[in-house]
Each structure stands twice: as C-alpha cells, then as structure tokens.
Amino acid sequence: MTTLLFTPRFIGPTRLSHRIVMAPLTRMRSSKGNLPNDLMRTYYSQRATEGGLLISEASPVSLTGYGFERAAGIYDESQIPGWKHITDAVHAKGGRMVLQLWHVGRQSARILQPFAPMETPGRSRGRYPTTRHARLIGMKFPGSSRITNRLPNAH
Numbered sequence: 001m002t003t004l005l006f007t008p009r010f011i012g013p014t015r016l017s018h019r020i021v022m023a024p025l026t027r028m029r030s031s032k033g034n035l036p037n038d039l040m041r042t043y044y045s046q047r048a049t050e051g052g053l054l055i056s057e058a059s060p061v062s063l064t065g066y067g068f069e070r071a072a073g074i075y076d077e078s079q080i081p082g083w084k085h086i087t088d089a090v091h092a093k094g095g096r097m098v099l100q101l102w103h104v105g106r107q108s109a110r111i112l113q114p115f116a117p118m119e120t121p122g123r124s125r126g127r128y129p130t131t132r133h134a135r136l137i138g139m140k141f142p143g144s145s146r147i148t149n150r151l152p153n154a155h
C-alpha cells in the first residue's frame with residue numbers, strides 16, 4: 001500500500017510522481033475584485049511537492065455563482081494573472097495544479113448573488129440579470145467560458 005502511494009501515475013496527460021493529492025479548500029483570501037493574490041501564491045507554493053497534485057480552492061465561474069465571500073474568481077480577465085502567478089510558483093517547485101470550477105447554484109445569499117436568478121424558500125419568482133445589470137457590474141454575461149477557455153494549461 002505504502003509502496004503504491006509513492007509510485008507515479010498519470011491523470012490524463014499529467015504525470016504525477018506520487019499519489020498524495022491536496023484536496024480543494026476554500027480559503028476566502030482573495031483581494032478586491034475577487035483577485036487571486038500573493039498570500040494565495042505563498043499558500044499554494046508552500047504545499048507544492050515535486051510531481052504532486054494540488055486541487056485549487058473552488059473558483060466561481062460567474063458573479064452569479066457565488067456562495068462564499070472573497071472566493072477568488074475565474075470569470076474576469078483581471079483574475080487570470082493572479083492565478084498564473086500561483087501556478088508559476090507551484091510549477092517552479094515541480095508541482096502540478098488544477099483549478100476547481102465553481103457555481104454554487106441558485107440557493108445562495110442575495111448579498112453574494114445580487115443579480116443572480118434566485119429560487120429561495122418563500123420566494124419562487126426568479127430575478128434575472130438584464131444586460132444593463134451585466135454592464136453595470138462588468139460581467140461578460142453569460143460568457144464565463146470565454147475566460148475558462150483561456151486558462152493556462154495546468155500541467
């Protein structure tokens with residue numbers, strides 16, 4: 001058993017040197033604009049090992065997908081450099097990293113999803129974002145895939 005734990009394994013195209021994987025852990029430490037930052041880079045690089053896999057904390061793919069304040073997002077171009085700094089630091093230590101994508105669904109706190117379609121107990125009619133709302137908050141609504149398609153390759 002111990003022997004197997006320290007043997008290589010491929011996950012898709014990614015070669016791991018061992019099978020100890022860090023589970024995703026939401027830390028809610030992003031900067032204003034839900035930007036990944038230096039504190040997060042330190043956190044992940046401290047946990048990177050040669051050939052080991054880190055699964056990032058869950059990262060919302062849209063402003064309408066929030067369930068936790070200050071979760072670092074991946075719905076806006078401005079968030080890409082922060083994630084890239086993090087993966088660069090992890091790669092520098094020989095580690096591998098994948099980003100966990102997140103949308104919490106329609107049941108959330110309105111303060112976290114001000115423009116999201118809501119379906120909460122006692123309130124069955126949804127509120128849908130208009131293009132004006134989308135423009136107001138700078139969303140590329142509904143094109144979060146435009147961002148996720150451009151993510152740096154994790155391996």
Ligand SMILES: Cc1cc2nc3c(=O)[nH]c(=O)nc-3n(C[C@H](O)[C@H](O)[C@H](O)COP(=O)(O)O)c2cc1C
Binds near residue numbers: 023024026027058100
């Ligand atoms: C503070 C905290 C944050 C977490 N954040 C995430 C997350 O972002 N994504 C996820 O899939 N699981 C998350 N989890 C679940 C952990 O990944 C999970 O606890 C871990 O895989 C261990 O599994 P177990 O609790 O079933 O033993 C979180 C757990 C904790 C305690």
